Amino acid sequence: MAEVTGSLAFERLRDPGGRIATGARVVPVARATTAPRTAGSVRFEAVSKSYRTVTGTVRALEAIELTIPAGAIFGIIGRSGAGKSSLLRTINRLEEPSSGRVLVDGEAVGTLDADGLVALRRRIGMIFQHFNLLSAKTVRQNVALPLAVAGVAKAEIGPRVDEVLRLVGLEDKADVYPSRLSGGQKQRVGIARALVTRPEILLCDEATSALDPETTLSILELLRDINRRLGITVVLITHEMSVIREVCSDVVVLERGRVAETGPVWRVFGRPTHSATRALLEPLTRALPEDLAARLQPHRTPGAALVLRITCAGEAPDLAALGAAAPSVRLIQAGLDRLQGRAVGRMIVAVADPDPEVEARLRALGAEIERIGYVAADD
Incomplete structure (x- = not known):
């Protein structure tokens, strides 16, 4: 696997034929590097999360113990209210655990000061179910926004935006507004925007739920290609077992805020041990004639x-x-x-x-x- 650490230079990552895949086609690039991957791991240590509501306290997460290895495509699945989003959002500290620790590359996220938190979030990209694009800005402007906010020099922003637009196969849509794009194209813009800061981890919050099946497959193939060629750790949450089967290497099943079971996808799908997993697998399992x-x-x-x-x-x-x-x-x-x-x-x-x-x-x-x-x- 061609991988780099630290600042990911997309144009340096290629297959043996000297090309980098975009999901829709391949783009010639200059040269390759194969440094071993050391960044992008996540560890949850006894992570719990509670919310106060008008009716009392809700326990969203309960003593989660889990490791996501660097370079994995890791799925988090569960029924509605299982705690998927709460767990995902503790990685970049959009949610603060009530107890326990989240570590990214061995560093406790909860101990970071304001500057450290900003630096962490630049290492973690995020894509969303409903794209969250600014309708008044072009594709190029939407993708450039994180760099502009970070104060990156204008001379550097242009080439980096062009890189990621080539990577996701949208270089011909750079000056188009979101209203002229299909759902799949909008999600590719969201992926490009998440990648433009050259992150080590990509968080996907129900990234394919608003897409039709054919478009979903193309987006999953793009995520798999990005993971394979750039070595980025991909963490995705979904309620669809078919998505997990298509793209993930490992999965955790959450049920009422707890880990029901976890392991390689082939084992969890082949021999589920928990009733919640079997229920989620039911649509994929042929019923008795x-x-x-x-x-x-x-x-x-x-x-x-x-x-x-x-x-x-x-x-x-x-x-x-x-x-x-x-x-x-x-x-x-x-x-x-x-x-x-x-x-x-x-x-x-x-x-x-x-x-x-x-x-x-x-x-x-x-x-x-x-x-x-x-x-x-x-x-």
């Missing part, structure tokens, strides 16, 4: 077949070994995907004349087994 669900029985009757849901995470199921473990198995439904180079899938099978050791033999193959019920042998 209607005809099977209508005939399903909770108890075994003479000649009935045992219906099992077999879940694999990490390795694809060995169908030959599966057949050997349960010779009378009949496949009803199956779906297999690959995440981060690992197999994640589920099968529903019916096992005729099961003996008590069938499930044990299946588990010995590394599969997770769930009894669904029984169906008549002739179904």
Whole structure:
């Protein structure tokens, strides 16, 4: 992975062919560097957050322990009110924890004075669900705004704005006003504005929620490309598991302000351990076929077949070994995907004349087994 630390010079990062990707196309650049990445890590240590309301105190976060490694694409997911936004906003201290510490590159954010906080926020870019562009300013002016506020010399602002507009594929829209842009183009402007200060961390607050599915995929591909080529740590919050599956390397699931579970995306998707995760995954999981669900029985009757849901995470199921473990198995439904180079899938099978050791033999193959019920042998 081509990465740099400190001040990120976009024009120096390229693929072996000497080009840098924009998500829509590639742009020639001058030369590359491959310095090891050391900046962009985040650590939450027993972070809690409470809000006072007219009805009392609300606990938004409760004793969060979590590490986001430098250079990761890290997803924070949970249902409405789970604490996602509160957690994200403690990274750049838009929210102050009620207790605990947030550390960025090992430095406690809560100990920073005013100047230190300004410096921190210049190292952390942020993009939003509704773009937050100034309608009276052109694309170029919107992107330049953080540099103008920071007092960067005008002679430097122009080239840096041009860099990031090329990076996101909008150099031909520099003098266009936001009202003339599509939703995806507006979000690319937001990404360019967040990158123009050359941050180490990019925070994405429901950045794709206002976009259609096709545009969402293009924005996620852009974020993945930025992470891969610039080494920027990307932290995104969403309520959509499909977004996490598409772009993230690791994920934390929040439920009522607590960590429900966390880990690599392939494992959390393949073998969720918490009910909140399973609920969030439900839209991505194929339901039982209607005809099977209508005939399903909770108890075994003479000649009935045992219906099992077999879940694999990490390795694809060995169908030959599966057949050997349960010779009378009949496949009803199956779906297999690959995440981060690992197999994640589920099968529903019916096992005729099961003996008590069938499930044990299946588990010995590394599969997770769930009894669904029984169906008549002739179904």
